[in-house]
Amino acid sequence: MVALYCRDHHTSADGGTCAECRELLAYAERRLAKCPYGKDKPTCANCPVHCYKAAQREQARVIMRYAGPRMLWRHPLLAVLHLVDGRRRVPHPLEMRRARRESPHDT
Ligand SMILES: [Zn+2]
Numbered sequence: 001m002v003a004l005y006c007r008d009h010h011t012s013a014d015g016g017t018c019a020e021c022r023e024l025l026a027y028a029e030r031r032l033a034k035c036p037y038g039k040d041k042p043t044c045a046n047c048p049v050h051c052y053k054a055a056q057r058e059q060a061r062v063i064m065r066y067a068g069p070r071m072l073w074r075h076p077l078l079a080v081l082h083l084v085d086g087r088r089r090v091p092h093p094l095e096m097r098r099a100r101r102e103s104p105h106d107t
Pocket of ligand 1: 005006007010017018019020021022
């Protein structure tokens with residue numbers, strides 16, 4: 001999605017994703033590595049953990065708003081899955097930890 005946004009809004013010498021967007025992607029990956037939900041991560045709009053700093057969060061929001069509707073045409077199935085996923089409620093990490101304490105055998 002970042003690549004899609006970048007292609008239409010930025011220009012980079014080699015025609016690829018620009019340095020600024022690559023930096024945002026690298027940042028997103030670092031955040032994801034520390035995400036308590038891991039691969040089970042909810043969509044960011046739905047996530048109780050606001051892990052992005054304000055600037056990156058705003059950048060990501062703008063990109064998603066632009067690329068979101070366009071994804072629907074390019075990858076309809078993925079986009080629909082993402083929408084469904086956006087409705088999934090997730091417990092706060094503290095709740096998850098509490099639940100784990102209360103039922104240690106339920107893993
Ligand atoms: Zn860019």
